[in-house]
Amino acid sequence: AQKVTQAQTEISVVEKEDVTLDCVYETRDTTYYLFWYKQPPSGELVFLIRRNSFDEQNEISGRYSWNFQKSTSSFNFTITASQVVDSAVYFCALIFSGGYNKLIFGAGTRLAVHP
């Protein structure tokens, strides 16, 4: 069975703080893909990053960085120097190869960044 766990339901920080959103996944497949999406109040899910199971390199994009560790089945997301515009719900998701867009989503983490 496949499962994605985001244990942090809500996180509240003050602007400029760094924040890490945790994601732990379960799958028996050897080939799979992990995603992070952001959902602002407007409702649409905004794609942030995709990582395949064979690529454990960490990635940095501006203030965003991702740490993928197969040994702990984790794919954590860090926002450096958070800003008010980062306030949203963030979802981690998993799909196995051949899954035809059937993403398994975590419950999401609501991030509130206060000025």
Added chain:
Amino acid sequence: KAGVTQTPRYLIKTRGQQVTLSCSPISGHRSVSWYQQTPGQGLQFLFEYFSETQRNKGNFPGRFSGRQFSNSRSEMNVSTLELGDSALYLCASSSEGSSNSPLHFGNGTRLTVT
């Protein structure tokens, strides 16, 4: 390129009625997926279409159905609405529908069943 467009944005229906939601994918995208989002169950996969064929289906009752047209536009239908069907319905498109392709989501249709 225009993004994924979903219509209508809001719908209010009564129990027992049926409803049809529409989704226009990003130009050139041939795969369309539908998801239901509720506070209790979170984001759940409904089904996926590629070139007018349903390739994958989630664990939803037969009251939920969909189709895709030759221009890749998709519709989903919910018959005999129940209160529990109140949700945000999100449509997503991707270029090839492979697991590697990121999904691009629309703003959703918020359905309220009274």
